[in-house]
Amino acid sequence: MIEIKEATVEDVNTLAPLFDAYRVFYEQQSDVEGAKQFLKDRLINQESYILLALENDSGIGFTQIYPLFSSVSMQQLHVLNDLFVLAESRGKGVAGQLLEKAKDYAIQHGSKGLSLETHKDNPAQNLYERLGWEKDEEYLHYFWSSKTA
Numbered sequence: 001m002i003e004i005k006e007a008t009v010e011d012v013n014t015l016a017p018l019f020d021a022y023r024v025f026y027e028q029q030s031d032v033e034g035a036k037q038f039l040k041d042r043l044i045n046q047e048s049y050i051l052l053a054l055e056n057d058s059g060i061g062f063t064q065i066y067p068l069f070s071s072v073s074m075q076q077l078h079v080l081n082d083l084f085v086l087a088e089s090r091g092k093g094v095a096g097q098l099l100e101k102a103k104d105y106a107i108q109h110g111s112k113g114l115s116l117e118t119h120k121d122n123p124a125q126n127l128y129e130r131l132g133w134e135k136d137e138e139y140l141h142y143f144w145s146s147k148t149a
Helices: 009-025 032-044 094-108 125-130
Strands: 002-006 049-055 058-070 075-085
Touching: 002 094, 009 032, 009 049, 009 058, 009 075, 032 049, 049 094, 058 094, 075 094, 094 125
Parallel strands: none
Antiparallel strands: 002 049, 049 058, 058 075
16 A cells, blocks of 8 residues: 655655665666655755655655745745655556645645646656646747856
């Protein structure tokens, strides 16, 4: 049975290996201790909301949501920044459950909606669209790097 729960600081040791695997997937160096501190800081400072997927009390996936604000609409919105499910747990509907719980969170917090970005080759696009996410064909996204990190 898969359980989706709101993560707390007490879940950092379960979350950190998942977060580290997510970062490694994106070609970052493994740093489990750094992952623990990063997640702990986000949770303690209430800077993100994390949903943790558990199967038989073992962490198998997570999503992390950050708050933003729209000046144009003068509303809060949220960015679903991270979504990860262990390879051996894929195909069980875990990502879909995490996405649906993320929608519930946005609704409960009066959010304008959720935003996410993904690589143009990511096969999860089919899941996003099946769950009602709409691809933005109107706006371009740019990024400036300070080159400090």
